[in-house]
Amino acid sequence: MSDSIISTRWTPDDVARIDAASASHAPLITPQRRVIDTLDLWDYWPVQRTDGHPAEIAGGTLFIALSAPILPDPDARHAVARMRLLHRVGADWHDLGPLLPDGLSPGSREWSGSAIVLSDDRTITLYYTAAGLRDEAQTSFIQRLFQTSGTLSVAKHAVTVSRWTAPSECVVPDDIHYTSEMTGGGAIGSIKAFRDPAFFRDPADGAEYLLFAASLAQSRSAWNGAVGIARRETDGEWQILPPLIDADGLNNELERPHVIVWNGLYYLFWSTQTKVFAPSGPTGPTGLYGMVADALFGPWRPLNRSGLVFGNPPDAPYQAYSWLVLPDLCVQSFVDLVGLTEPARDVAQARAHFGGTPAPELRIMLDGDRAWLA
Known part of the structure; x- marks a missing residue:
């Protein structure tokens, strides 16, 4: 099957179709309570x-x-990130503490992923990014995909997840489709990707997949972002497959990619930022992007002909990020830098404007190749 998969390219011509005057923008976010x-x-x-x-x-x-x-410095959070468990009941959030025990993860910090509760209502399988190496002397940008399972317990509405299994590396970059070279560092537009695993079960045949943000191995461009994919085989192992989407020469980071199915069509979404488009242009706003297809392996067509679903508003181009579209078309994200029209001039200004909490939820509408904010 992998030999027959042809990646869809997100091209400069697609992005050039973004019309700033008519493009959809998220509403302005006011400061939110943490x-x-x-x-x-x-x-x-x-x-x-x-x-x-x-x-x-x-x-x-x-x-x-x-x-x-x-x-x-709010940007320093990426070097110490830990996953945390929360329980939302209505509008109330309850902090349940760190998700994984100290010392369980094989990285120096924990980055994004996804989590599935199985049909037994007791087992949660977590897919996540282990960034760096445990006990490393200097922070590195190595990224590896791991999975682990924990036991869910509910007693008088007290929720715990415990007895996590030893994390196992589930998908490894093959240096054919996806590079394992992560020494680009953390400068703007330079960090390479092998992160953000998102589980997807294809309703067409029940096959299970992980999507992830990746960087192309066979690229001559420094801007070589891709949406990678792996399929779970009958033995439980994950087989790496060619990317669904590549942005070679256009964009360096197609982050937190995920798929939903709506009215029989497959919708693939990702987040990206203006600063990670190739400087030769064209560029789009920081926002939610996506494509649509008749089947998981495409060919994919850019939503709204450009790929842009909606961006941050021009008056607040940094206000939110990391959008996740759920099967009911609810869109979740977090509050980033609120109230800035230009990049923060220094660390103090960035800290004063950083939200660091969930953003108000949005909702999109989908109709074939069109997508817009409800």
């Missing part, structure tokens, strides 16, 4: 059923978020 007063939170996702719908657990929804202490 879910946890002492922590920054970002990149959050619900515990889902295998069909992608959030699981109802103890009268609410379990969420996993990246978390860090409130540091003077």
Whole structure:
């Protein structure tokens, strides 16, 4: 099958079709109350059923978020990120503490992923990014995909997930489709990707997949982002496959990619930022992008002919990021830099404007190759 998969390219011609005057923009975000007063939170996702719908657990929804202490420089959070478990019941959030025990993860920090509760309502399987190496002397940008399973327990609405299995590396870059070279560092537009695993079960045949943000191995461009994919085989192992989408020469980071099925069509979404488009142009706003296809392996067509679903508003181009579209078309993200029209001039200004908490939820509408904010 892998030999017959042809990647769809997201091209400069696609992005050039973005019309700034008519493009859809998210509404302005006002300062939001923090879910946890002492922590920054970002990149959050619900515990889902295998069909992608959030699981109802103890009268609410379990969420996993990246978390860090409130540091003077909000960008420094990426170097100390830990996954944290939260329970949302109605409008109320309850902090359940770190998701994984200290020392369990093989990285120096934990980055985004997805989590599935199995049909037994007791087992949660977590797919996530282990960034760096445990006990490394200098922070590195190595990224590896791991999976682990824990036991869900609910007693009088007290929710715990414990007895996590030893994390196992589930998908490894092959240096044919996806590069394992991560020494680009963390400068703007230079960090390479092998992260953000998102589980997807194809309703057409029940096959299970992981999508992930990747960087192309056979590229001559520094801007070589891709949406990677792997399929679970009958023995439980994951087979790496060619990318669904590549942005070679256009964009360096197609982050947190995920698929939903709506009215019989497949919709693939990702987040990206203006600063990671190739400087030769064209560029799009920081926003939610996507494509549509008749089947998982395409060919894919850019939504709205450009790929842009919606961007941050021109008056607040950095206000939110890391959008996740759920099967009911609800869109979740986190509050990034609120109220800035230009990049923060220094660390103090960035800290003063960084939200570090879930953003107000949005909703999109889908009709064939068109997508817009409800």
